[in-house]
Amino acid sequence: MNRNSSFEESADEKEVFRDFNKEAPLIIQSNALPKECADQYALVYQSYNKWKEVHKSFLSVCEENNLIIYLQDLQNKMKPSSLWSMWSMLMKTLSANENIDLNKFVKLKNLLKNCSKGYRPKKSAVLKWQHIEEFMNRAPDHDYSSSTVSIVTYPANSAPGCQKMREQ
Known part of the structure; x- marks a missing residue:
């Protein structure tokens, strides 16, 4: 065999x-x-x-x-x-x-x-670029350090509609 x-x-x-x-x-x-x-x-x-x-x-x-x-x-x-x-x-x-x-x-x-029927989802609030800059400049670091870091570490121009935010 x-x-x-x-x-x-x-x-x-x-x-x-x-x-x-x-x-x-x-x-x-x-x-x-x-x-x-x-x-x-x-x-x-x-x-x-x-x-x-x-x-x-x-x-x-x-x-x-x-x-x-x-x-x-x-x-x-x-x-x-x-x-x-x-x-x-x-x-x-x-x-x-x-x-x-x-x-x-x-x-x-x-x-x-x-x-x-009749249900309307809530619209999320969207920050304008000027509000983000204002927060970054005026918020006390010791109170909002984690929020500031998360905004800062978000890569520039990688957010969808990032250019639109700057123009507004």
Whole structure:
């Protein structure tokens, strides 16, 4: 027997013990979520599962109804933009872990749209260049040294719109 045939036999033996039905979902789970914020996605998924555990005696057979109640409960604590983020993270994690497609849940999506009606996000205040210079020159160093350092260490011309700030 030559070496190649023994290699082929050992490769075939390994293939016999593989279970593609178990491997495929694991591959999907590990590659479905963005790597940078996978912890945040996992936290949202875990909080939904904890909520389900607490309310297990009331849960519906229909997952959409459960999600509607869950997001309705969160609506009292969160802004609509945060609810959309939660929905997006749940959509990815439920799809990867439980093969549930939230895009099919039309009532849930309509609820989120209705929650967002009339919502206006707050605009962040933007400092003009003259205000930054005034702060740098007038602020006492012993009180605002960390703020001054963070402004000073920001590389010149690297901020988006830095030139616009100087012109204003």
